[in-house]
Amino acid sequence: MASLQHLSPQPLWHWFEQICSIPHPSKHEQQLIEHIKAWVETQPKVTLKQDATGNLILSKPATPGMEDRKGVVLQAHLDMVPQKNNDKDHDFVTDPIETLIDGEWLTANGTTLGADNGIGMASALAVLQSDDIEHGPLEVLLTVDEEAGMTGAFGLQSDSLNGEILINTDSEQEGEIYMGCAGGIDASLRLPVSYQAAESQTAFQLTVKGLKGGHSGCDIHLGRGNANKLLGRFLFAAPAELQLALAAIQGGSLRNAIPREGQAQFTIASDKVDALNAYVAEFTAIVTKELSVAEPNLTIELNGIDAPAEVMQSASQQTLVNTLHACPNGVVRMSDAIEGVVETSLNLGVVTVAEGTATILCLIRSLDDSSRNNVETTLAALAQLAGAEVSFTGAYPGWKPDNSSPVMALVRDLYQELFQREPDIMVIHAGLECGLFKKPYPEMDMVSIGPTIKFPHSPDEKVHIESVAQYWQLLTQLLKAIPAKD
Structure with a gap:
């Protein structure tokens, strides 16, 4: 010290x-x-x-x-x-x-x-x-x-x-x-996840790291990368022929901090590994170019791991990935009354999967209660489409x-x-x-x-x-x- x-x-x-x-x-x-x-x-x-x-x-x-x-x-x-x-x-x-x-x-x-x-x-x-x-x-x-x-x-x-x-x-x-x-409220989406025995013995962990993170209110307008959103984008955009079978996903640790790191573990057929490496390289090139100014230290790593015993069933995996990719994040609206000030935002802070349930934790902030309520109903609509439970707690003015x-x-x-x-x-x-x-x-x-x-x-x-x-x-x-x- x-x-x-x-x-x-x-x-x-x-x-x-x-x-x-x-x-x-x-x-x-x-x-x-x-x-x-x-x-x-x-x-x-x-x-x-x-x-x-x-x-x-x-x-x-x-x-x-x-x-x-x-x-x-x-x-x-x-x-x-x-x-x-x-x-x-x-x-x-x-x-x-x-x-x-x-x-x-x-x-x-x-x-x-x-x-x-x-x-x-x-x-x-x-x-x-x-x-x-x-x-x-x-x-x-x-x-x-x-x-x-x-x-x-x-x-x-x-x-x-x-x-x-x-x-x-x-x-x-x-x-x-x-x-x-701004006032705020915590949002929690919970999705049931079903598993099946893993068919492939070839497994990898994709890690997103090197992001700046930061305060989910003061820094939300800076366009920084969100590890959870990058993982959702990667999984959603993965070519169907890769047939990635998701075993686990985790990102962020606090709903009021922009997530800096996240990991997804999955299996893949051994004859698809070259195609996977090519997709990871392509994805990395795209997002590092997009975030070159805001996130110069962004790193995406693909490493082999021991094969898990179970992976998510296809329908559960698709619902989770769709929800993660579709979930709003970042600035929703700038203030009309105060120039340069964010009116309403959402931070997708934490993603975890445990005991058959995927949990997505968000923090909504707004200077205006009606705008905050609009984001709440957006998340409620997303949860309804996904068959998820949603709860809103800890509201403060x-x-x-x-x-x-x-x-x-x-x-x-x-x-x-x-x-x-x-x-x-x-x-x-x-x-x-x-x-x-x-x-x-x-x-x-x-x-x-x-x-x-x-x-x-x-x-x-x-x-x-x-x-x-x-x-x-x-x-x-x-x-x-x-x-x-x-």
């Missing part, structure tokens, strides 16, 4: 180094929670309570003379997305993140870094620990399980917080101020932009004063927790800021070191500039 002790601002990086040393993937945040609780015991000015969902709410009184300011809630989530390269030996439940400094960037060794949202969490804890940062009445809300279902945000109760202003720290581009976000937001105007003006340039006021195509917070706290004024984080939800995740210093300057000056209560 690279030492972060020489980086500035040191209070923030000191906390981020601690966070990286403690495993905290989604649904496994308890070790980090206990560490924070133990730290609070050493802080006479900080109090802590934990709600029934597991969220932490830390409080600190105002700096003397600022007791009349509006109360502020700094908010971050405790968990990180666990993604690693296939050749990386790493257990996210037990192993620390191995940080690396690469020029202007901080990244990790073959895994996600957890800058999403570890930098925001570190900044909030650093503010609590500092005696030099001026602020009014302050609360810090650290939610659980944001990345795997926003469980903590869903469970937040209306009597948990006292602040009038919430500053979300989960944005990922310095110079952009977020005042709205978007955060509707408020152009009259006082805190947004304050951040905008302060940013311009500090850095001599205008920030971009944005709506993000990702699920910030602010939309859910608006249900128990409809009158709370909210804004989201953060440093520049590239490729979140993938092992290429990295955070720009200088932007962290700019974010810290903006955050601490914002706390000082919060106005008095009305």
